[in-house]
Amino acid sequence: MTTAWVTIAVLTVGTVAIKATGPVALGGRELPPRLAGVVTRLAPALLSALVVVETFGRDHALGVNESAAGLLAAALALAARLPIVVVVVIAAAVTAGLRAL
């Protein structure tokens, strides 16, 4: 039980420090214009990595399960321009449906 509380405390301090580093180190300075193009591309690079790692990443391996079908359903729902809430619910419903089979 103590292990859990110590983990929580240290992880909190570390996370706060990580989130504060950029804002404090850069202060209010603008990034050099040359870096603006890099910043613009940071979100797509990180988001697509999160999508594939959360869908196909296992513990030190890649794998496919029912959530891949959920992701595909979400992509179709996005192509149909459905609202994000609906897209997310469809992904869960398709995944749950396949698991119930």
Place this chain on the structure above:
Amino acid sequence: MTQMREGFKAGLAFTIPTFALGASFGVLAEPRMGAAAAIVMSVVVFAGAAQFASVSVLAAGGGVASAVTAGLLINARFLPMGLALAPALRGGPLRRAAEGQAMVDASWALANRGDGRFDRDVMIGATIPQAACWWTGTALGALGGSLIGDPQALGLDAMFPAFYLALLVGEMDLRQTFASALLGAAIALCLVPFAPPGIPVVAASAAALLGLWER
């Protein structure tokens, strides 16, 4: 203030997946650390993926050092994200550090205006409903897990990839960003079998360096 309201509204779209994921976390964490610790963790650590990673290490019998390392590696992406966000924040070092804590993936992406600039008010506004759902979701999962059942069976793990995909599609208005998205996914997938969890996503941020060459 209108920007903050706009961010709040945009953040409302993420309340369902955030609540569901918070409940999954509560269900998973309660047997390992007790309900109180699970809820406190969601309030003070406030970073979903890192919390899951740390609790999984503890559940597998790992010690404090490995549990903390797992969580911090997952959160390392907030370093480049914080550098990108920094010019949008206000005030002295303490206030900037505090405002930076409102950074969560969805809010950060929503606050991205697409020209390399970020909107502080949109980010903070979008984080408010997500924080409320993350905390109440965790509490529900930790205290009433038996009412929810198995989060896997409900397909809740499919919600977050779907939600990141929706954010990604919103970023896809530029052809140049498409190349970075593909490269980022490729880097991450290649690293998953070899690198510790968290590192593949951090390394994917290198795909943004394409911006140095393209205009």
